[in-house]
Each structure stands twice: as structure tokens, then as C-alpha cells.
Amino acid sequence: MLASRVVNPKATRERVERVSAALATIRTKANLLEEIGWSRSVEEAFFAGGATKLPVVHYEFDKASLEEEIRRLDEVLRGIDGEGPIVDWLRSTVASNIDRNRLLLSVGTRDFGRISREVYGGARTSFFDLPIRNIDLAEHLLERLKIHGWDAASSDDKAMTSAELVTFLQARADKRKLPITVELDPACTSKAIAGMHHVRVRTDATFTEWEAEGLYRHEIETHACTAQNGAAQAFAPLLRSGGPRSTSTQEGLAVFAELYHRALAVPRFVRLAERVRLVAMAEDGASFLDVYKHLLDAGAAAHDAYLDAARIFRGGPPAGGGAFTKDACYLAGLLHVYAFLAAFVRGGFRDECEMLVAGRFALSDITALVELRAMGILERPRYRPRWLREWNTLLPYFAFTSFVDGIDLAPVAARYAKVIRFANRATDPARPLSI
DSSP: OOOOOOSOHHHHHHHHHHHHHHHHHTOOSOOHHHHHSOOHHHHHHHHHTTSOSOOOOOOOOOHHHHHHHHHHHHHHHHTOOOOSHHHHHHHHHHHHHHHHHHHHHTTTSHHHHHHHHHHHOOTTOBSTTSSOBHHHHHHHHHHHTSOOSOOOOOOOOOEEEHHHHHHHHHHHHHHTTOOOEEEEETTOSSSEEEOSSEEEEETTOEEEHHHHHHHIIIIIIIIIHHHHHHHTOSSOGGGGOOOGGGHHHHHHHHHHHHHHTTOOOHHHHHHHHHHHHHHHHHHTTOOHHHHHHHHHHTTOOHHHHHHHHHHHHTTSOTTSSOOOGGGGHHHHHHHHHHHHHHHHHHTTOHHHHHGGGSSSOOGGGHHHHHHHHHTTSSOOOSSOOHHHHOHHHHHHHHHHHHHHTTSOOHHHHHHTHHHHHHHHHOOOTTSOOOO
């Protein structure tokens, strides 16, 4: 473990306990994603009207209660004294809870989009202060995920009903003795939604086998388990929820788990990248109908087009001008998590890597968590995803890629240029081409 730079562990533990206790007493019942999600009745009315008019959405909040929570959270924030990574983490966590309420208070307005970009970033947010943006990564992936030329291969994806998915996920959770219940929910606004102890699956949804595996890695092994790990921290239960600022890291970990376990199939990866494009469209002023029609023109089924467009406009005005930019941070989170693991796994820092799943927080908080672990204030996470448990297979992966990352592949591509040109021109074998 890295040596702690904090002089007084006892005072630090008391500070963390004090903030955790304060947050627990004013923890809102409002769940941001559930509160801004569009109900099934909105979807049904949209299609009943011919899918030609903007969805009509009504939001109901207790504005006075949300404002009172902000006032009390401000008091907690002002009461956090000191300096250093741990203090910064505590302040940022409290501030993120305030941001959640700021978002809820601004639903249906253009301010919602502005605050969303502050919290989650947007399609044109850059990485590590480099001139590379979320949309650049998305466009790169969309180009690389194309099938070039003629391809004889065909998909053999088997369909799975929602009931079969519930059985599959519950069996996987039970095998690991995870305190999680999976159930069907006809009112579920997404295909599947996970909380700390419950996973809800939309009754009329269907899934492929790779989707089922990906949902287990993403929703249960990552989202549900990190929340449970955080809640189990005796001195820092505030780690059960890091607020909206933890979203990028959470989604980055979840998508990395899909990728590492080969559950991130082309359709899923394309969809993640395409959603960054949709955010960019909405940030540029597109309406819900503009995005919905764009997806239909791209070949999406009407129902899938609705769900993806609704993700971008939930919380904001359907007419445009206030996009919910959360979907721009999935790929950003994946890149940041991969970069962290590339440095720390290659360095053999297993304990530090395990702290990634000790709760919900932003990756920038990792120094604070490592210090807290070194002082005995944080415990080793109870539930660790398979990729992290199996260190003996994780380390060789990053050891090899550490060498490959430094290779210039341009000469390799040049060596096979003739074959690549032929492959790009290839069509059905019944119509052979000459090299």
C-alpha cells in the first residue's frame, strides 16, 4: 500500500464519520434517474399518436424539500475543515449531492442541460486536458467497428425472454451469494435497471445471450456490488452513493467489465458510441423528434429509437435546448478507467486497484481512498468483480498490452496493404475480384 500523508488517522476517521452521519440524516428519497425517467404512459401516448408529435412529459417534485436539502448540505459542506485529498473528496461528495438536487430543480428547462454538462461533461468534453474529445473517441470507434468489404460470417445470437433473463441473472447472483433480487417490472422504463439490492427487468423486453452476460457484469457485478461495498464500510458508509460525479467512473468500470469478459458485442459498443453523437445533436439544438427520426433513418427499430432518444431528453425539454448529457460519459469513463488500470496493474498495485470497487466515487478521489485504506479506515471491498478477483489473468493482459501500446502499427498495416485493399473491395465470391 502507498504510505499515508495524513498525520492524524483518528481525527481523519472522526471527520469521515461525521460527514457520513450528516449525509445519512438528510439523505434524499429522490433518485435522479428514476425521477427524470419518462413513464411507460408517455411512451404509449407517443406511439398512440402516430409518433409524430413531441412526447408530453410532466414532472412533479417537492421543490421546498429539495431546496431545504440543499441548505442543509451547504451547512455540511461549510463544516468540512482541513485540506488534502481526503478533505477534497468529502467536499466533492457533498457538493455532488447538491448537484443532484440542482438538476431536479431545473427539470424541463434549458438550465437542466447546462447543469448536466457541468456534472457529466458533454459530447465535446476533452480527455486529460488533451485536444481529444468524447465525440472524437465515439467517431473513431464507429469507424473501427464497421465491417469492410464482403463478409460471409453471420450472427448466431440467440434470443432470451425477460423471464429467462431474470432466471439467468438471479442464478448468477445466488451462485456468488450476492444479496440481490431480480424481478420483472412492467413499469420499468429501460430494458433493465439495477439498484443496490434489486434489479428490475422490463416485461416485454428481449435479450441476446451477450446482453445477458453484459448486464450481469455491468449492473450486478459493478453497480450493485460497489454500492453494497460502500454501504458496508463501517466508518465511511457515504461511499454507497457518490452522487452524479461518480457516474463516469461507475460506467467506465461497468463497460470495462463487459469489454474484458468479451460481453461487449459490436451492437452494444456501436450503441454506446452512437449515443455520444445523439448528445452532440441535442447540444446543438436538435429536438426529441429530430433524434428519433435520425435513429429510424439509421435503421433502428421504432421502439429502440424511442428509448435511446428518451435517454438524451429525459429531464430536459423535449423540444430541445436542455439535453441530459450522461450518455456522453460512458466511453470517457472507460478510457479513464483503462488508463488507470494500465498504470496500476502493470505496476503490481493490487490493493490500489481493488479500491476502485470499494464504493462509488470519482476516479480523481482514488488518492483519498488509498490513504484511508492505509490508515485502516476503509476495509477491503467485500464484493469484487471477477476480472479483479482473478489477478493472475488480469496482470498478463496489461503486461502484454504495455508493450503493444508502444508499437507503431503503420509499418504493419503497410506490410499487408495489398490484402487490405483487396478485402475492402471484396464482394460475394460469385463475383470474384482480381488483385
